[in-house]
Amino acid sequence: xxxxxxxxxxxxxxxxxxxxxxxxxxxxxxxxxxxxxxxxxxxxxxxxxxxxxxxxxxxxxxxxxxxxxxxxxxxxxxxxxxxxxxxxxxxxxxxxxxxxxxxxxxxxxxxxxxxxxxxxxxxxxxxxxxxxxxxxxxxxxxxxxxxxxxxxxxxxxxxxxxxxxxxxxxxxxxxxxxxxxxxxxxxxxxxxxxxxxxxxxxxxxxxxxxxxxxxxxxxxxxxxxxxxxxxxxxxxxxxxxxxxxxxxxxxxxxxxxxxxxxxxxxxxxxxxxxxxxxxxxxxxxxxxxxxxxxxxxxxxxxxxxxxxxxxxxxxxxxxxxxxxxxxxxxxxxxxxxxxxxxxxxxxxxxxxxxxxxxxxxxxx
Amino acid sequence: xxxxxxxxxxxxxxxxxxxxxxxxxxxxxxxxxxxxxxxxxxxxxxxxxxxxxxxxxxxxxxxxxxxxxxxxxxxxxxxxxxxxxxxxxxxxxxxxxxxxxxxxxxxxxxxxxxxxxxxxxxxxxxxxxxxxxxxxxxxxxxxxxxxxxxxxxxxxxxxxxxxxxxxxxxxxxxxxxxxxxxxxxxxxxxxxxxxxxxxxxxxxxxxxxxxxxxxxxxxxxxxxxxxxxxxxxxxxxxxxxxxxxxxxxxxxxxxxxx
Numbered sequence: 001x002x003x004x005x006x007x008x009x010x011x012x013x014x015x016x017x018x019x020x021x022x023x024x025x026x027x028x029x030x031x032x033x034x035x036x037x038x039x040x041x042x043x044x045x046x047x048x049x050x051x052x053x054x055x056x057x058x059x060x061x062x063x064x065x066x067x068x069x070x071x072x073x074x075x076x077x078x079x080x081x082x083x084x085x086x087x088x089x090x091x092x093x094x095x096x097x098x099x100x101x102x103x104x105x106x107x108x109x110x111x112x113x114x115x116x117x118x119x120x121x122x123x124x125x126x127x128x129x130x131x132x133x134x135x136x137x138x139x140x141x142x143x144x145x146x147x148x149x150x151x152x153x154x155x156x157x158x159x160x161x162x163x164x165x166x167x168x169x170x171x172x173x174x175x176x177x178x179x180x181x182x183x184x185x186x187x188x189x190x191x192x193x194x195x196x197x198x199x200x201x202x203x204x205x206x207x208x209x210x211x212x213x214x215x216x217x218x219x220x221x222x223x224x225x226x227x228x229x230x231x232x233x234x235x236x237x238x239x240x241x242x243x244x245x246x247x248x249x250x251x252x253x254x255x256x257x258x259x260x261x262x263x264x265x266x267x268x269x270x271x272x273x274x275x276x277x278x279x280x281x282x283x284x285x286x287x288x289x290x291x292x293x294x295x296x297x298x299x300x301x302x303x304x305x306x307x308x309x310x311x312x313x314x315x316x317x318x319x320x321x322x323x324x325x326x327x328x329x330x331x332x333x334x335x336x337x338x339x340x341x342x343x344x345x346x347x348x349x350x351x352x353x354x355x356x357x358x359x360x361x362x363x364x
Numbered sequence: 365x366x367x368x369x370x371x372x373x374x375x376x377x378x379x380x381x382x383x384x385x386x387x388x389x390x391x392x393x394x395x396x397x398x399x400x401x402x403x404x405x406x407x408x409x410x411x412x413x414x415x416x417x418x419x420x421x422x423x424x425x426x427x428x429x430x431x432x433x434x435x436x437x438x439x440x441x442x443x444x445x446x447x448x449x450x451x452x453x454x455x456x457x458x459x460x461x462x463x464x465x466x467x468x469x470x471x472x473x474x475x476x477x478x479x480x481x482x483x484x485x486x487x488x489x490x491x492x493x494x495x496x497x498x499x500x501x502x503x504x505x506x507x508x509x510x511x512x513x514x515x516x517x518x519x520x521x522x523x524x525x526x527x528x529x530x531x532x533x534x535x536x537x538x539x540x541x542x543x544x545x546x547x548x549x550x551x552x553x554x555x556x557x558x559x560x561x562x563x564x565x566x567x568x569x570x571x572x573x574x575x576x577x578x579x580x581x582x583x584x585x586x587x588x589x590x591x592x593x594x595x596x597x598x599x600x601x602x603x604x605x606x607x608x609x610x611x612x613x614x615x616x617x618x619x620x621x622x
Contacts, residue, residue: 055434058479122384129397143411143493149479157484158411181386184379191376289531290604 003031006345010039014349016113017359021336021352028344033337037330040363048323053079053293054153056320061147063325064361066109067304069102069138071361072151074301077232078310079153082297083290091155091286092233093279098138098150099233100268100275101168104175105134106304107261110356114258115186117353118195123186130178133171140164154286165276172269179266187259196254200351202339203251210338211331214306215264216355219257221246226302238274243267254354261356291318305329305356327361408495413478415496416471417516421452422490425467426552426588428530429482429491437475438482440467441511468511473499485529487553487586489522526553530587532602536578538562540599543576547591547600555581556591 009020018039024032044063048056060075061068073095080087087095108131115123135145141160142148150157186192202212204220217224225242227235243263247253293314300309306328315321332355340351391397399406408414427440442465469482469491482491501507534547538561548556561577578591582605592600 051434052432055432055481058434058477058481126387132397139412140409141411143409143413143480144478147477147479149481157480161409161411181383184375184383188375189380288605291531292604 008348009036014117014352015359016353016357017362019333019357019359019362021348023340023345023348025345028346030340030343030345030348033340035333035336037333037359037363040359042364044364045323045325049320052318053083053291053314053320054289056323057149057152058147061149062360063327063364064106064303064305064358065146066358067102067106068147069098069151070106070301070303071308072149073099074299074303074308074310075312076151076153077301078297078299078312079293081299082293082295082312082314083153085154085286085289087155087286088283089234089280090159090282091284093275094141094156094160094284095151096233096235096238097160097272097275098141098148098156100271101134101138103304104265104268105131105138107265108134110261110304111258114353117349118192120192126178126182126185130175133175137164137168137171140167152285154289155284157285159284168272168276172273176269179262182262187262193255195350196258196354198247198253199343199347200254200339200354201247201251202335205250206335206338207252210335212306212335212355213328213331214303215260216252216257216306216332218242218244219246219252219260221250221252226300226307230300232299232301234275234278235271237278238271240267240271240274254350257354292316293320300326303328303361305358305361306332308361325361325364327364329356329358329362333357333362408497410495412495412497413480413483413493415473415494415499416469416476416482416514417492417494418469418511418514419490419492419518419521420449420468420515421517421521422488423468424488424490424552426487426586427467427590428485428487428586428588429469431588432481432485434479434481435475435477437472438469439472441470442466443468443511469514470509470511471514472508474504474507487526487529487588492516526584526586528585528587528605530589531605532587532589533582533585533605534580534589534591534600535603536580537599537601538577540597541575541577542597542599544596545576545578546594546596547578550590550594552588552590553584553586555584557581 003024003026006023006025007020008023009015010018015021020036020039022034022036023030044059048059051059056075057072060072063071108127112124112127112131115121115127138148139145141156141158141164142150202220204217204222206212207217207220207222213224221244223242223244226232228242243260245252245256245259245263247256294316296311296313298309298311300307302308307326308328309326311322311324311326312320313322336352340348343351425440430438430440445466478493480493483493499507541561541563543558543561545558548558556578558576559579561575563575564572565575566572587602589602592602
């Protein structure tokens with residue numbers, strides 16, 4: 001049968017966000033793929049160069065609307081290194097709590113978006129119902145439901161309100177019961193497994209060579225997490241472990257990538273509980289925060305989707321001279337021909353959904 | 365896959381059905397998950413960032429909110445203050461002395477992203493964010509809120525201390541200063557005074573006159589940089605707080621040095 005190119009997107013149920021996937025098919029089998037990005041380019045980096053350092057946290061919030069705290073945290077961490085700001089100990093703990101709550105909300109957002117890809121629309125409602133619990137938690141200290149603008153250069157905006165620990169604990173107790181329900185609904189469901197197992201495989205070596213990081217890489221069994229390997233905030237003092245899964249020796253499929261995220265949610269709960277135990281009292285914002293900066297700095301953090309890196313150059317004024325964002329999803333989407341080849345056209349939603357696409361951060 | 369063979373008939377039909385039936389009874393007979401929006405509303409937390417409100421008597425018109433607004437949707441607009449408002453205003457006596465009209469913030473909510481910087485950086489606590497979020501309008505002009513529309517009057521004013529959130533304060537280069545005292549006229553907190561400077565100027569008539577220089581009281585300086593903007597001789601610049609309290613001439617008036 002003759003080969004032909006099929007264009008999926010920019011408006012397609014498979015694309016979470018605006019991008020085009022061109023696939024070359026031989027009958028039903030994919031022989032080549034060509035991702036096209038750039039539909040959602042908002043020139044965030046250039047906009048950041050015209051705003052003061054502290055104002056840019058509003059832009060980083062909008063890099064990925066499903067995981068805004070992690071991106072703001074990455075920017076703030078970079079600027080703090082540039083300005084040599086000492087962050088109070090309590091602020092570090094609050095940041096870690098907010099980061100892990102955001103990771104939970106982000107993974108639930110992904111799981112909810114992944115289920116309609118597989119034709120399981122009820123699954124979306126289950127996951128998004130539980131995401132509300134964490135959005136309500138994140139809303140309490142920050143004052144907003146989606147774009148928090150809570151982490152600031154030198155600390156956090158305000159201290160956690162009274163009763164936050166008890167409220168979080170109530171949510172965790174409920175959510176742990178819900179995780180058991182998910183096990184019945186999805187992990188042990190034969191239909192879900194038939195759609196996801198042995199589909200979209202890539203090996204650990206491929207992931208390393210192509211720059212696939214985060215849960216997608218840990219789905220191959222690679223023990224690599226920047227929270228452990230290049231620790232920031234207080235992840236060193238917290239008792240937790242890197243979660244890995246593998247579909248077979250050294251490779252991942254859609255199901256192992258799903259399971260890694262479920263395990264990470266459980267681990268995030270463990271991290272937050274440990275944070276509440278060890279959290280000291282004290283100020284939440286550094287007393288002297290510089291406005292101008294000179295030099296250059298870069299920091300990488302473990303975003304919900306992989307390794308996020310920011311590079312900021314200061315020229316002595318109160319605005320960054322250059323600001324570069326490295327998105328984990330850009331490399332993962334660019335590598336998609338490698339893990340799409342050989343599978344059927346109908347597997348594309350299952351494969352592309354399983355890597356947790358966020359176009360906001362990819363196109364910037 | 366080894367795990368695949370373990371799945372039996374229970375896993376395929378019974379267990380998922382159990383969860384579904386549980387949710388079915390919960391959502392049919394239990395409390396609804398959603399809120400019937402126009403009839404009932406969810407309670408936002410006290411920290412909620414909704415429409416802005418300005419506690420009129422606390423506002424000193426410094427313009428920091430306009431400076432920190434990332435979208436530039438907040439502008440300072442000149443307003444007429446009544447005599448009563450003039451009396452009640454903080455630093456009201458100074459406002460009357462000013463050569464131009466006092467200014468208050470006006471917001472275009474069509475551009476506002478509710479980041480809350482104007483609230484956080486307000487040195488007097490006049491700018492607040494309410495829990496009002498129903499701002500939809502039928503035309504764009506309806507989203508532009510003039511200064512008076514956000515006015516809020518409080519019976520008991522919370523007299524917060526002035527805080528310099530900008531982390532910078534003005535520093536004087538003595539040589540170019542011409543002693544025009546424009547900075548004094550425009551300072552919203554009245555933290556500048558003019559006094560004898562080190563330079564003398566010879567007038568055309570041959571008389572020698574001392575050039576007065578501004579002195580800053582850094583305890584109530586809020587770092588709004590209004591003085592830097594209005595200075596005609598470019599003799600002022602902003603420096604971090606720690607530097608400015610220990611640089612040259614301007615320290616003499618600063619009580620923080622002691």
